[in-house]
Amino acid sequence: AQKVTQAQTEISVVEKEDVTLDCVYETRDTTYYLFWYKQPPSGELVFLIRRNSFDEQNEISGRYSWNFQKSTSSFNFTITASQVVDSAVYFCALGDSGGYQKVTFGTGTKLQVIP
């Protein structure tokens, strides 16, 4: 069975601080996908990144960076120089590679950036 654990329920940081959101996953599949989504107060889930299990290269996109480590089954997300607009709930998710993509979400980490 697939499982995603986001142990941090809520995090508060002061604006401009760096923050890392942790994600640990479990799967028996050899091919799978990992995702991060952002859910602002408006409710819409915004896609941030997808990584497949064969690509362990870290990725940077502006202030966002992701660290994928298969050895520890982790896919952590770092926001550098946080801003108030980063305040949201962030979900890590695990998807399989079938025609029907079963995606399992974590319980989310609520990030509050204080001005």
Add this chain to the structure above:
Amino acid sequence: DTGVSQNPRHKITKRGQNVTFRCDPISEHNRLYWYRQTLGQGPEFLTYFQNEAQLEKSRLLSDRFSAERPKGSFSTLEIQRTEQGDSAMYLCATQGRQETQYFGPGTRLLVL
């Protein structure tokens, strides 16, 4: 804006009433999913369509729930005889050739 739209955005109903939600996908996406999200939780899968065929249903989808996707375009999710436990956000997601699901804004249901 992902290009996936859902209507209505909010629905308040009395217990026992029927409700119907609509999802309009990104036009070239042939795969469509419905999820339910309750407070403090991540989305949970309900059902999946490939074109007009409903290929997968979760155990969460009781007999009171039915979903359709006529002609493989928009989809509807109907809940009959609503219960207070049905109160949640109902999310639609669509997927094209890439292995990424794009979500709509959701319909927030409150059953009184």
